[in-house]
Amino acid sequence: MDQAGLPPPLFFYLFIFLKTTQFLPRLLFSLIFPFFFLHSLAAAAIPTFYSRRRQVSSPSLSFFSSFPFPFSASHRCGRRKGISHSLSVSSSLLSLAASKLSLFFSFIVIFSGFFSLDFCELLMGTQSLFYGLCSKSVIPSPKNPRNSLSSSPPSHSYPSCFIKSKYRVSFRPQCSPASQRLRSLSRLECKNSVEKVSNVVSEKEDSTTLIKRKRLAVFVSGGGSNFRSIHQACVEGSVNGDVVVLVSNKQACGGAQYARDKNIPVILFPKTKDGPDALSPDDLVNVLRRFEVDFILLAGYLKLIPVELIRAYPRSIFNIHPSLLPAFGGKGYYGMKVHKAVIASGARYSGPTIHFVDEHYDTGRILAQRVVPVLANDTAEELAARVLREEHKLYVEVTSALCEDRIVWREDGVPLIRSKVNPKEYY
Numbered sequence: 001m002d003q004a005g006l007p008p009p010l011f012f013y014l015f016i017f018l019k020t021t022q023f024l025p026r027l028l029f030s031l032i033f034p035f036f037f038l039h040s041l042a043a044a045a046i047p048t049f050y051s052r053r054r055q056v057s058s059p060s061l062s063f064f065s066s067f068p069f070p071f072s073a074s075h076r077c078g079r080r081k082g083i084s085h086s087l088s089v090s091s092s093l094l095s096l097a098a099s100k101l102s103l104f105f106s107f108i109v110i111f112s113g114f115f116s117l118d119f120c121e122l123l124m125g126t127q128s129l130f131y132g133l134c135s136k137s138v139i140p141s142p143k144n145p146r147n148s149l150s151s152s153p154p155s156h157s158y159p160s161c162f163i164k165s166k167y168r169v170s171f172r173p174q175c176s177p178a179s180q181r182l183r184s185l186s187r188l189e190c191k192n193s194v195e196k197v198s199n200v201v202s203e204k205e206d207s208t209t210l211i212k213r214k215r216l217a218v219f220v221s222g223g224g225s226n227f228r229s230i231h232q233a234c235v236e237g238s239v240n241g242d243v244v245v246l247v248s249n250k251q252a253c254g255g256a257q258y259a260r261d262k263n264i265p266v267i268l269f270p271k272t273k274d275g276p277d278a279l280s281p282d283d284l285v286n287v288l289r290r291f292e293v294d295f296i297l298l299a300g301y302l303k304l305i306p307v308e309l310i311r312a313y314p315r316s317i318f319n320i321h322p323s324l325l326p327a328f329g330g331k332g333y334y335g336m337k338v339h340k341a342v343i344a345s346g347a348r349y350s351g352p353t354i355h356f357v358d359e360h361y362d363t364g365r366i367l368a369q370r371v372v373p374v375l376a377n378d379t380a381e382e383l384a385a386r387v388l389r390e391e392h393k394l395y396v397e398v399t400s401a402l403c404e405d406r407i408v409w410r411e412d413g414v415p416l417i418r419s420k421v422n423p424k425e426y427y
């Protein structure tokens with residue numbers, strides 16, 4: 001005990017420790033602590049009183065300044081006035097701060113004792129209040145680990161942007177604006193708060209339903225069996241798209257007739273002398289824009305696509321050709337002409353090619369191919385039928401990938417399809 005007959009502040013802080021660690025029964029603590037509370041009140045008030053009246057240290061001030069400030073002992077020497085005076089002034093200021101602090105703690109403890117609040121909860125509450133006033137972000141509460149900052153959105157739920165493979169691949173998404181927006185939104189959300197990201201993450205986990213359903217225009221000139229296969233796949237749901245308009249250069253062809261039966265609008269293109277009401281290239285672009293077409297699929301269309309349309313729909317026009325391009329393609333190679341040329345060449349294999357359309361016949365980037373055998377005694381019609389069966393399957397598979405944003409570009413400009421079954425695989 002010091003001359004003021006009071007326990008040193010260490011005892012006081014030990015009490016605080018015991019209280020906050022809950023080793024002391026709340027009731028006992030509430031009985032003993034008012035004593036400390038009054039003492040701290042006195043310790044805080046007396047120095048102010050004395051310092052105004054006599055500029056001397058009061059008993060409680062010496063109590064606070066006797067510990068833990070050893071250098072305040074110098075005030076007893078009385079010989080080195082100058083140094084000891086400044087030291088005792090600084091130690092009395094410090095002890096004054098200590099007494100205010102103990103007053104604050106004792107108030108907190110009393111308050112928590114009477115309102116049976118946990119001291120830690122009180123501090124936590126103060127902390128949350130403090131944080132809440134200072135920032136918008138959600139404070140992860142230990143009681144609700146779901147919001148813990150460690151959770152991060154799963155990367156696999158998005159079209160992978162860069163594919164690690166022996167090729168260096170970059171991703172230039174055919175993503176619909178919606179899924180791109182979603183991706184950028186999620187990056188934005190990560191900066192603001194965990195909770196919002198978790199909401200977006202749950203939406204992204206089901207991202208296939210969130211990918212915008214694509215709107216398709218199909219171009220035909222003949223029977224339209226590839227068009228029918230694609231339309232049926234859209235109706236059955238295996239393709240995330242709809243055929244919203246059919247374009248043909250032959251008003252009465254099989255494909256145009258099927259479209260009318262399915263209430264799909266039919267547009268004539270290009271203008272010809274016996275088809276004056278057909279559209280011009282610019283009119284065709286405007287009409288397809290009005291239908292909000294995303295992709296154009298040529299399926300047995302026998303006219304050259306104008307450059308106006310190619311520029312209006314970059315990397316969005318596809319064609320199916322009945323040979324393994326670049327073999328047996330270009331001007332003059334269409335329909336049975338192709339299969340006759342293949343058989344005449346002695347080629348052992350043939351098959352359909354799906355490629356991007358550029359300004360010339362059959363020179364665009366190859367996207368997909370399937371191989372079928374050419375049998376020794378095949379007729380052109382037998383080979384055509386074998387190839388056509390593969391065409392129907394391949395065009396539906398490629399259109400499905402297209403409508404699910406699964407077309408990516410290798411850095412050397414070769415387009416690839418990301419597997420639906422294993423997103424880490426490309427073909």
Ligand SMILES: Nc1nc2c(c(=O)[nH]1)N[C@@H](CN(C=O)c1ccc(C(=O)N[C@@H](CCC(=O)O)C(=O)O)cc1)CN2
Nearest residue numbers: 301302303304305321330331332334358359360361362
């Ligand atoms: N800009 C493009 N337009 C078209 C392409 C293309 O790759 N780029 N592909 C064709 C489809 N096709 C092969 O897949 C093709 C069709 C027609 C011809 C052709 O020689 N046509 C004749 C005329 C035929 C007729 O009018 O009956 C010709 O132009 O002399 C070659 C290849 C669709 N358009």
Ligand SMILES: NCC(=O)N[C@@H]1O[C@H](COP(=O)([O-])[O-])[C@@H](O)[C@H]1O
Nearest residue numbers: 222223224225226300321322334335
């Ligand atoms: N060069 C273009 C060309 O020859 N296209 C071919 O026309 C046929 C149309 O059949 P479909 O009308 O029954 O789909 C398909 O075999 C297609 O590959």
